[in-house]
Amino acid sequence: MPANDLEPIPVQERTIALVGLMGVGKTTVGRRLARRLGLPFADGDVEIEAAAAMTVSDIFARYGESEFRAGEARVMRRLLEGPRKVVATGGGAMLNPETRALMKARAVTVWMRADLSIVAQRVQRRDTRPLLRGRDPLEALGQLAEARYPVYAGADLVVDVTGGAHAEAVEAIMRALEAHGVLESRP
Ligand SMILES: Nc1ncnc2c1ncn2[C@@H]1O[C@H](COP(=O)(O)OP(=O)(O)OP(=O)(O)O)[C@@H](O)[C@H]1O
Ligand SMILES: O=C(O)C1=C[C@@H](O)[C@@H](O)[C@H](O)C1
Numbered sequence: 347m348p349a350n351d352l353e354p355i356p357v358q359e360r361t362i363a364l365v366g367l368m369g370v371g372k373t374t375v376g377r378r379l380a381r382r383l384g385l386p387f388a389d390g391d392v393e394i395e396a397a398a399a400m401t402v403s404d405i406f407a408r409y410g411e412s413e414f415r416a417g418e419a420r421v422m423r424r425l426l427e428g429p430r431k432v433v434a435t436g437g438g439a440m441l442n443p444e445t446r447a448l449m450k451a452r453a454v455t456v457w458m459r460a461d462l463s464i465v466a467q468r469v470q471r472r473d474t475r476p477l478l479r480g481r482d483p484l485e486a487l488g489q490l491a492e493a494r495y496p497v498y499a500g501a502d503l504v505v506d507v508t509g510g511a512h513a514e515a516v517e518a519i520m521r522a523l524e525a526h527g528v529l530e531s532r533p
């Protein structure tokens with residue numbers, strides 16, 4: 347069904363979709379946020395890996411990025427059409443126009459934004475990101491930021507998560523969700 351045919355849903359019933367660059371904390375913060383909200387958690391990359399029975403790196407290596415993106419769009423559709431949850435999206439998921447349209451209809455999108463220097467340090471911990479492999483992380487992330495920030499900027503909420511611990515990022519997102527009317531006000 348095209349995204350436009352889906353009934354718009356109230357903000358309090360929407361899935362919370364975290365978007366932003368690789369390494370900004372979508373997975374690790376998203377899992378904690380879901381626990382805090384008492385919602386299920388799903389990770390786009392994990393779901394793609396489960397569907398393909400291979401790692402993101404292997405999908406890129408064997409089939410190329412465009413196949414990965416097609417699979418990513420299918421997984422995002424399933425996650426966004428399903429019950430309310432917190433979703434950590436893959437860093438490139440929001441670039442797909444269909445996924446964006448579904449997000450608009452079904453989710454509250456939260457752009458997690460952090461200084462590139464911090465993100466560059468974090469992504470060096472694991473070599474699981476094919477778009478960064480063999481490249482200077484700060485330079486590669488800078489190029490991705492240039493191309494993607496205008497897209498991420500279309501998110502419903504922008505939360506700066508620079509520097510702090512995971513718990514601080516969760517708090518910052520909770521405050522933004524509250525201000526947006528997604529959560530009941532807390533005392
Ligand atoms: N606020 C934070 N404080 C400390 N470490 C963090 C914070 N956010 C993320 N990290 C660490 O940075 C690394 C990358 O985080 P994470 O995997 O959650 O990012 P991601 O946005 O899901 O990236 P990807 O798009 O590659 O899946 C992890 O080692 C994580 O523990
Ligand atoms: O930013 C991206 O394009 C990517 C981010 C990761 O989450 C993975 O989806 C993959 O490594 C591609």
Ligand SMILES: [Mg+2]
Nearest residue numbers: 372373391434
């Ligand atoms: Mg992740």
